[in-house]
Amino acid sequence: MEHATQVRLARTLLDHVESGAPLRNDAVASVPARNYTDAEHLAAETARVLGPLPQMVALTGDVPNPGSYVVRELPGASVVVARDTDGAVHASVNACRHRGARVVEDRGTGRRLTCPYHSWTYRPDGTLAGIPDAESFAGFDADGCRLPQLPVAEVAGTIWVVPDGTGSLDADRVRRELGPFVDDFEAIATADHAHWRNRRFELDLNWKLVVDTFLEPYHLGSLHRDSVGPYFHSNLCTIDQHGDHVREVLPRRTITELRELAEEEWDLISRSTVVYSLFPATVFVIQMDRIETWRVRPVEGDPGRCIADLDFYIHPERLQERSERYWERNWELTVGTVLDEDFTAMAGVQANLAAGHLDRLSFGRNEPALTIFHHALAARVGEAP
Numbered sequence: 001m002e003h004a005t006q007v008r009l010a011r012t013l014l015d016h017v018e019s020g021a022p023l024r025n026d027a028v029a030s031v032p033a034r035n036y037t038d039a040e041h042l043a044a045e046t047a048r049v050l051g052p053l054p055q056m057v058a059l060t061g062d063v064p065n066p067g068s069y070v071v072r073e074l075p076g077a078s079v080v081v082a083r084d085t086d087g088a089v090h091a092s093v094n095a096c097r098h099r100g101a102r103v104v105e106d107r108g109t110g111r112r113l114t115c116p117y118h119s120w121t122y123r124p125d126g127t128l129a130g131i132p133d134a135e136s137f138a139g140f141d142a143d144g145c146r147l148p149q150l151p152v153a154e155v156a157g158t159i160w161v162v163p164d165g166t167g168s169l170d171a172d173r174v175r176r177e178l179g180p181f182v183d184d185f186e187a188i189a190t191a192d193h194a195h196w197r198n199r200r201f202e203l204d205l206n207w208k209l210v211v212d213t214f215l216e217p218y219h220l221g222s223l224h225r226d227s228v229g230p231y232f233h234s235n236l237c238t239i240d241q242h243g244d245h246v247r248e249v250l251p252r253r254t255i256t257e258l259r260e261l262a263e264e265e266w267d268l269i270s271r272s273t274v275v276y277s278l279f280p281a282t283v284f285v286i287q288m289d290r291i292e293t294w295r296v297r298p299v300e301g302d303p304g305r306c307i308a309d310l311d312f313y314i315h316p317e318r319l320q321e322r323s324e325r326y327w328e329r330n331w332e333l334t335v336g337t338v339l340d341e342d343f344t345a346m347a348g349v350q351a352n353l354a355a356g357h358l359d360r361l362s363f364g365r366n367e368p369a370l371t372i373f374h375h376a377l378a379a380r381v382g383e384a385p
C-alpha cells in the first residue's frame, strides 16, 4: 500500500478509535436465507459468477520458476497453472488428451508435465511434447494436440483464471478491475513472496459463509474474545471498494503508537490487518509480515458444503528474520481461530438456515463489506438482494 494511502486510512482509523464509533454506511441491508441453502441458487451463482468471472487462484510464488506448476480445483475444472521457459503462465485443463486422466497433482517443477496413466508428456503451455510408442498413434495429430486452455493473466504477483473458459483475459483487464489495489500488491512485493504451506478444509457450510466471515470486524470482540480479538480494535475498519472488490483495514491495538510518530514514519501495515475480498471467491489478507489467502469453492450441487484452501506466503527475507517456531505459532493460531471459532459458528448458521428457521440475514451499517459483496452477487445472479 502506498504511503499516502496508509496515512489517509490511518488518520481515519485514529479518529474513530478516539471517538469510539465504528465507520458506518448509509443503511442496514439483508439477504434471503435461501441464497445459502437453495440448490438452484447455487447453480445460478456457478453459471453466472463462479464460472465466468476471473478468479484469483494463485500467487506468483506458487509457480516461481520456469517449469513450476500448481493444480487448482475450480468450479467445473481441474486446472494446471504452469510457467513456461519464457516466464509466461498458462492455465491448462488437467485432462490428458489421450484417455482423459489427470495429468498432474498438487504442485511441482519439471520441464514436462507427465500424465501418470501412459506417460504422455506436455510442455508448460499445454502443448503435447511426447507419446511413448508414438508409432501406435500414426495419424493422430500430435502437432496440433494441446490441453484445453483457459484465459489466464498475472498481475502484481497475483494469477487469475476464468474457470469456465469463456471470454478473454489479459493483464490490462485485471489491472483495470483491481484499480488501486494493484499498487497495494506491488508495494508489499507480493510477487516475491514464496509459498509456505497449504491446508484444505472440507466444510458443511455454504461457500459464501467462508467469505462472509472475513468481511466484518464486528465479531472480533465476541467470537474471538479469547483468541485474536484482543489484538484489534473490534467493530472498526475502513472500507474501499473498486468494482466488486473490497479492501478493509482492521486496526490493531498498536495503531495508537502512530500518534507518537511523524506521518512520514507511519507504517499502517505493521499495525493492522488488511483484508481484500477479491470477488467472487478469494480473500487475500496482509497479516503484517506475511500474506494469507483463502480460496473457496462450492461442492457441486450441494449449497450446504464447500471446500476452502488456506495458504501462507512469506517473503524469503521475512522468513529468515524469524524462527521456524514463530511461523508455526502463527499458522496454528490462524488455523485454530478460524476452524474452532469462525467455521464452527458458520456451521451453526448453515444448520439453522437449512432448517428453515430464518427468512433473512441482516447486515448492520457497521458491516458494509458484507452489503457490497452480497449486492454484487445479487446484481450478477439476477435477484433483488
Ligand SMILES: [Fe+2]
Residues within 6 Å of the ligand: 213, 219, 223, 224, 342
Ligand atoms: Fe473471525
